[in-house]
Amino acid sequence: MTALGWYALNRFVLKPNHIGGWFTHGYLNDVLCLPLFVPMILWVQHLVGLRRHAGYPRAWEILQGWAAFTLVFQMVIPRFPGTFITAGDPWDMVAYLGGGILAWGWWFMAGRGVRWRRHLGNGNSALGAQRPFL
Amino acid sequence: MYCRKCYAKLDGATHIRACPQCLHGFDPADARTYLVRGFPSAWRIVGYVVATTVISIGGAFVVALFQMGIASGH
Numbered sequence: 001m002t003a004l005g006w007y008a009l010n011r012f013v014l015k016p017n018h019i020g021g022w023f024t025h026g027y028l029n030d031v032l033c034l035p036l037f038v039p040m041i042l043w044v045q046h047l048v049g050l051r052r053h054a055g056y057p058r059a060w061e062i063l064q065g066w067a068a069f070t071l072v073f074q075m076v077i078p079r080f081p082g083t084f085i086t087a088g089d090p091w092d093m094v095a096y097l098g099g100g101i102l103a104w105g106w107w108f109m110a111g112r113g114v115r116w117r118r119h120l121g122n123g124n125s126a127l128g129a130q131r132p133f134l
Numbered sequence: 135m136y137c138r139k140c141y142a143k144l145d146g147a148t149h150i151r152a153c154p155q156c157l158h159g160f161d162p163a164d165a166r167t168y169l170v171r172g173f174p175s176a177w178r179i180v181g182y183v184v185a186t187t188v189i190s191i192g193g194a195f196v197v198a199l200f201q202m203g204i205a206s207g208h
Contacts, residue, residue: 033197041193045186052140061186068190069197077198084198 030095035103056107136172
């Protein structure tokens with residue numbers, strides 16, 4: 001939701017008013033890419049029954065999203081300039097990764113808060129507190 | 135003995151023949167209905183990674199298609 005708020009701020013306030021310069025114009029949306037779309041992709045995986053828990057994204061899931069977006073936006077889409085709109089800028093990959101690392105830190109801290117509250121709540125972490133491996 | 139569905143320990147649940155966590159049924163006499171170790175098999179992990187990667191790439195393509203209608207990046 002924070003990423004969605006930043007996306008709206010960038011699209012409707014920062015970009016039209018030329019605030020923030022090259023970063024907001026070229027890379028802020030790329031930084032927001034993984035925080036915005038990884039939860040949606042994981043939600044689809046949860047809906048189809050692949051992801052059995054609805055917990056915060058794990059580091060490898062964020063890395064998987066980074067690989068998927070890098071593959072599509074830096075390797076596949078630039079081959080079809082007539083169909084898709086893309087700059088094919090290699091720095092986009094760094095921006096995706098930066099956003100992913102920030103989001104992972106955010107979700108890790110949020111997950112710690114949930115685990116801590118659960119620990120205080122029932123004091124029983126033997127069965128219920130563990131997420132399944134997959 | 136571990137649940138095939140959620141990998142929870144089944145040691146204390148042999149009398150009810152169901153996982154205490156997800157209620158998935160099992161038969162202590164039938165080794166096909168439970169796991170010996172509380173971890174998915176290598177094939178299952180590979181299948182999971184492949185399937186989730188395909189969904190992730192599909193999601194990225196959906197974003198690219200959405201981006202076709204927007205002049206400024208995603």
